[in-house]
Amino acid sequence: EIVMTQSPVTLSVSPGERATLSCRASQSVSSNLAWYQHKRGQSPRLLIYGASIRASGVPARFSGSGSGTEFTLTISSLQSEDFAVYYCQQYDNWPPYTFGQGTKLENK
Amino acid sequence: EVQLVESGGGLVMPGGSLRLSCTLSGINFNDAWMSWVRQAPGKGLEWVGRIKSRGGGATVDYAGPVKGRFSISRDDSKKTFYMDMNSLDSEDTAVYHCTTVQSVLHPVFNSWGQGTLVTVSS
Numbered sequence: 001e002i003v004m005t006q007s008p009v010t011l012s013v014s015p016g017e018r019a020t021l022s023c024r025a026s027q028s029v030s031s032n033l034a035w036y037q038h039k040r041g042q043s044p045r046l047l048i049y050g051a052s053i054r055a056s057g058v059p060a061r062f063s064g065s066g067s068g069t070e071f072t073l074t075i076s077s078l079q080s081e082d083f084a085v086y087y088c089q090q091y092d093n094w095p096p097y098t099f100g101q102g103t104k105l106e107n108k
Numbered sequence: 109e110v111q112l113v114e115s116g117g118g119l120v121m122p123g124g125s126l127r128l129s130c131t132l133s134g135i136n137f138n139d140a141w142m143s144w145v146r147q148a149p150g151k152g153l154e155w156v157g158r159i160k161s162r163g164g165g166a167t168v169d170y171a172g173p174v175k176g177r178f179s180i181s182r183d184d185s186k187k188t189f190y191m192d193m194n195s196l197d198s199e200d201t202a203v204y205h206c207t208t209v210q211s212v213l214h215p216v217f218n219s220w221g222q223g224t225l226v227t228v229s230s
Contacts, residue, residue, distance in 0.1 A: 001172075034216040036153070043205060043220035044145075044153065050214055087153050091215050095169040097143075097155040 002026050002090050006100035012108040015078050021103045023071040023088035032092035035064055035073045038102075039084040047086075048073065075105075083107050110134035110219040112206050117224030122197050124228070130189040130206030130221060137187040138162060141209035143217060144180065144191050146202035154202075158209060159189065173199070196228045 003026040013019045023033065031051040038044040046055045048064035051071060061076040075082055088100040116128040132140060141164065144156040157170040159180045168180045179192040189206060203225050207217035 032214075034214075036217070038153070043222055044217070045220070046210075046216055046218045049210065049216040053214075055218060085152075089153075089155075089216070094215070095155075095158070096171045097158075097215070099153045099155070102152045 001096060002029060002093050002098050004088055004090055004098050004100035006086075006088055006103045008103060009101070010104045010106060012106050013078055014108045015080055017078055017108075019075040019078055019082070019105055021073040021086050021105070023066075023073070023100050025069045025071075025090055027093075028068045029090040029092035031067045032090060033064075033066070033071050034089045034091065035062075036087045036089065037082075037084045038087065044087070078105075080107075110208060112208065112219060112221035114204065114206050114221045114224040117204065117226045119227045119229065120196055121230055122228055124196050125192070125194045126196065126226060128191045128193065128204055128206075128224060128226070130191075132187055132189070132206075132208070135208070138184050141212075141215070142182070142189050143207045143209055144204055145207055145217060145220075146200075146204045147223075148199075148202040151202075156204070157191070158215075164212075193226070196226075198228050200226060201228045202226060 005024045007022045033051045035048040036044045052064045085102045111133045143158040157180045160167045177195045203223040205223045206221045208219040210218040
């Protein structure tokens with residue numbers, strides 16, 4: 001089973017600033033990596049798949065990069081609605097599909 | 109608009125059983141692959157299982173912790189997915205979401221239901 005590790009666990013950033021979230025896979029997952037946003041009281045939302053492809057309706061300030069074992073989600077200019085928990089998930093070697101433990105993005 | 113609506117959650121005793129349902133609208137149900145993803149209190153997301161479309165053989169795969177205890181099925185005539193959960197224990201306490209799987213090439217979870225809470229407790 002591929003283990004996904006996200007860092008940091010909590011990231012404090014002010015609105016308007018850039019946020020950079022990291023995700024590492026225990027073995028290569030090629031570009032088969034997705035990012036999800038999960039706000040309290042809501043369902044998770046797919047943001048990025050294929051490591052860098054934005055899902056339908058996702059604002060351009062969200063971007064994904066990386067391949068192999070190292071991945072990054074960047075939010076270029078944080079908006080108030082972006083504070084949430086973010087999960088990465090691999091789908092290269094399944095089952096099982098595996099998620100990272102999440103990064104909580106909070107308002108500094 | 110794709111809509112998924114789960115039902116069937118509740119309080120169940122350890123060792124008990126429960127059936128969750130998920131109705132899907134807004135896309136062609138017959139072609140839909142679907143997964144269940146759960147979130148235990150204070151924990152992250154955990155994939156539980158996935159069923160392919162009938163055209164894909166309706167093949168089902170499960171995560172290790174639920175294999176042999178959970179069973180996913182589909183009724184295309186009712187546009188409903190099911191997950192039968194047996195031998196439940198406290199570790200299964202979670203909000204269970206049904207999700208659609210985007211495509212064979214990118215089997216990511218692109219639409220989510222609001223979730224149904226399962227509590228396993230005596």
